[in-house]
Amino acid sequence: MAKRGQSPSSTTRTSPRRVRNDGIMSVLARAVREVEAGAQRGRLTPSARTKFQVVALLAREERLRVKADATSTESHRAEQLKRLDGIGTILAQTAARDTSLLSLLAEDSEVTDAATILKSDMMRAAGREEEVKPTAAPPVSTTIAPASERQVVPKSVVARQLANPFLTPDFAAVERREPQSRRLATWELLGPLFSSFERAAGGSSACMTLPEPADTKVPKGLTLMRHQAELVAAAEDGHRTFLLADEPGLGKTAEALLAAQAANAYPLLVVVPNVVKTNWAREAELWTPGRPATVIHGNGDAIDGFADIVIVNYEVLDRHVGWLGDLGFRGMVLDEAHFIKNKKSQRSQHVLQLSERIRARTPRPLLMALTGTPLINDIDDFRAIWQFLGWIDDKKPLAELMHSLEDTGLTPVDNGFYSAARGRVIEMGIVRRRKVDVASDIPARRIADLPVELDDEVGRSIREAERELARRLVSRYDKALETRSAGVVVDGIDHELVRRVATWEREDSSSKTDENVFSMMRRIGQAKAGLAADYTAQLAHSVGKVVFFAKHVDVMDTAEETFKARGIRYASIRGDQTTAVRQRNIDAFVDDPEVAVAVCSLTAAGVGINLQVASNIVLAELSWTDAEQTQAIDRVHRIGQAEPVTAWRIIASQTIDTKIVELIDSKAGLAARALDGSDEEIASSSDMQLEALVLLLTEALGERIAD
Template sequence: MRPGDDVMAVLARAVRDVEGAVARRAATPSVRAEFQAIALLLREERARVVADESSSAAYRSEQLKRLDGIAAILGRVAVRDSALLALLADDAIPSEGAKERRRDMLKAVGIEPEPEEPPVVEPAVDPALAERQVVPQSVISRQLANPFLAPDFEAARPAPARPRRLAGWELLGPLFSSFERAGGGAPACMELPEPAPWQVPAGLELMPHQARMVAAAAAGHRTFLLADEPGLGKTAQSLVAAEVSQAYPLLVVVPNVVKTNWAREAGRWTPNRRATVIQGNGERIDGFADVVIVNYEVLDRHVGWLGDFGFRGMVVDEAHFIKNKTSQRSQHVLELAERIRSRTARPLLMALTGTPLINDIDDFRAIWQFLGWIDDTQPLGPLTDCLEETGLTPADRSFYPAARQCVIDLGIVRRRKVDVAADIPARRIADLPVELDDKAGRSIRAAERELARRLVKRYESALAARESATVVEGIDHGLVRKVAGWELKDTSTKTAGENVFSMMRRIGQAKAGLAADYAAQLARSAGKVVFFAKHVDVMDVAEETLERLGVRYSSIRGDQTPTSRQKNIDAFVNDPDVAVVVCSLTAAGVGLNLQVASNIVLAELSWTDAEQTQAIDRAHRIGQTEPVTAWRIIAAQTLDARIAELIDSKAGLAARALDGSDEETQSSADVQLEALVALLTQALVQPEAYAGRS
């Protein structure tokens, strides 16, 4: 029989230690491991006592009461720190630290723990999902065109293992703990070389902080946790780093909302490299591309051929998406990284996230594993070498700052806006194009074609009815402007058919969920976010999306009383848990001070640059200590993109007029007219693009 009284005594002492530790400070990883070990052993001991028929009922009752007392203390401790509550769940996965502590407790009372069965490695592609796997025809064509292109397995082979002084130590727990207890206020950023003048496309320039990171890649560094705050150009840094590292073909795994933007940025920063985006089953991808961009949501369909494609580099954007190692997308990402390492000598691996840590320090685990710094149980390769070279063990206090630096030197790069304020403008607008490839998107494109066809019909009728003998070769641009003006004038009286206003509203509704999703990502990465929309229904969709994502928000609308409005403003400004304020562009575009945020999401376009600037100035005002970035969500390949270009072309006219320019400022009607002119002109130039159905 197991010596139950001895186990009970160990549990009682351990639970008192945990209770005292949590009362003094927040639970550290070692305290959480102790807490979970107690919960595991408590559950086992209860089952043993209940099943022990050789003892009297009175004895069993007494033992169960003692166990209930320990359980009650555990419950009180968990109430003080909500992060511990999840560890009491029956399906909670024991951490390696908790399993090790449980074994130590059993050994302390003379019980040899049962040997653990090796973990069952689940296949990356679940059999139930295997039939969803696809291989696009263009990928097959590429494979047939390169039948003798063999991977460099020899170059990727790891060096023979050497005897290790730290072989008997559990190191992952101390490594994670070192980032909680050994920071000392020092930034977690590797030492980067001085920037060098890199050859980038004309009209583009790397900022100094970007050039330093690229210089590290050029010097031979190949793994990076790039944790710069949003707005500091992580996408550009990654693409140029891939270029200087010759890490092609390059795989880029991203959230759906930024997929189109990655393709656009690849075209800007590496125009000599072909980029392709995987949509759905990949029927339209370019199998010969240098940069392959795929979103997490469709990764399961393509993981098979992606693993055999021969990538020499991999970038994972918003890498905190893979923090849950039990999720399918995390398993796919980790499998792809491992297959790339097995086939390529020193591939470029980059994890991009402004928020490497969301819940606790253990969120590092999946990211470090993707980068090849650790596996499930221990540090690997260069990290192990660095820890050995310190000459220290986790029993030494000085081990923790040394271990933290070892990890940082592997490639953690973290800069804040305030740290590089001299590198970036005090206020800038960053366009984020999104693809509307769902049913709503198809409907919008069909409606836009219908509007274009109506304009063409009106133009042709006017052309046929014209009495003038003057013949204009090609497109009569004067008549085009007249037709656009007639359409704009008639818009207010028409009751049927799409017009420029209804089109923009529908586009706003279709973008709302994507824009809110991006706002949530920003909030997790960089703190508070101001979200602007023009229409109430767009605000409704945004708020529903934020609620579904578990992001707290406040709302500023035109129909609120002054008291309610101020209450919502105060909640956003003063409550650290309120991450987003959803604002009406007309109700909150002026008169508010929202400088607590430095990131703004413009979910719908204004008709004038002045209206857009007023919204941005809610955060960009005296007292703002950080550069402000306005993220403008643009629906690609729609009227939205044309209007964005028109607004930009008119930007600054008001300022120039105030400074004495003779050029007239533009009104919202000018932009609306020019949008219709652009739509009609394109329909006349490319009639085939506007023929037929969607």
């Protein structure tokens, strides 16, 4: 018999299972201890590295869930967060032992199938299998995946949706133009299309035909340069997809804002790196003052849901991808679009999802990808950007591009296909202008190398570590030669085997006692820090304001201590600062004549900020790509610069530093050949770390043969 106040069936009804928070905590605690124990033994296996990444992902998600749990008591919530802090501490200590683990914590780190499966298993072990969601890259579709625990919907956005019952677009209004099965239907075309930018430049730059500038109205006191007005005129004429690849410093932000105004592409979504959110809001207020802009910080509690321009950074996009896909945007701008070149990263998946959503529900939306460095290491870096613009999907060109290629009457085996295909892709909306062509009033720039001798104990230790790394590579090479099939004879150095050995070395998880190319470059940066700061101080005294760039925090710390000791005022621009603090420091360097040096992180300050008040840059540490180096230099070498710009690269003599410089400079030809029509040869598109190891091993083997 049922108890009083209870329905007869309630005694047999199965109640929904409650989430077992203690279960997930126990699973995470056990897993992180296993990873820690593996690191203490000296070497983490691939499976342990996967477990490290999954623990970090689950701990991050659980922290957000605990903070948002309104049903939990304050004391219970504090207890759970404390336990998560303990897990985070162990992860940090483990990463300190093996710094290669830090790459697994990055926003754009690939989540492998093995990590997806392990995450599911750990959630199931915690009694939360009903909450498991795939983390691997899903196929891009017109339907955004259900909101995860991280995702939020700001109250002001709900208010906007309720205020406009007609917000949901009419899907029938979107033209569906499918490519017909014609001559090219069975051809693999993406490879030839990418290759056409390497093979068929023919001395011509990659810039679509642009109309004569229109009389674009701009706010009083502002002027557009001719190249900027040409792009705005193209938007006014109805063009709607642009890969705006002008060299850094040519005013792409203003072009994008005015193009959106010309196309009436409101509401407009702008996705940017965190460091430039505030700058985009300022530029919007400057160039399109009649269109209110709002910036999403964190969960977006303070945003204006009725704004015409919504600015969000890549780092928090995962929280907002759900409601952003439903808001009815008529345009989307992607700043520093090379950030999505890794299509397997979560940031790329979210960007492509939103683009697909907007294209599916808005007739001819404005889509703009902005990047001065669209090609980092490989011509394939185009792939994600073209997909964002709706020119291709994973396997083939989409309707508009396919029809254009069909109209050439050519196939990839015909003479002239590559040149014609490159031209058709460019007319889809590639816009590339160089400073030397459109802004001749910007003074020249040069890169000057300053070799420094590391002749102390630290320098000797670094050189010995480099020799030890070379010996290890040679030993692996010799063992591989011994075990290869009988009868295989190679005269001299087997360069194919050299590349394989270098690949093995790069992919192996180094023990805490082994030196690798990453840790070696960091040690060299630390050893150069004081010398680079000394030279910066000398420049500041003799020529005025100087921008100091470094990759690592400890190098920045050493530089700032040097400036402080010498009575030189500086502004620090770092990745761990809030947007407001970072902007305040930028303003101090630009506006205060007493602030002589900007100490900048290559990651946090290498894009999207204007520091042209200086004309001298010190690159205390080397980048792994020419593109990153170029971006840093172009914070100074841009519109508004009145003086010739010099970038001083501090190079540690007799170390791997000199080899990295050679590799960086050899990579500089990629964009020149693919986009600017140069006949310069393109170096191998393999990544820089691998090339450094190949060079190190090749030189060591050459020295042995010579002996």
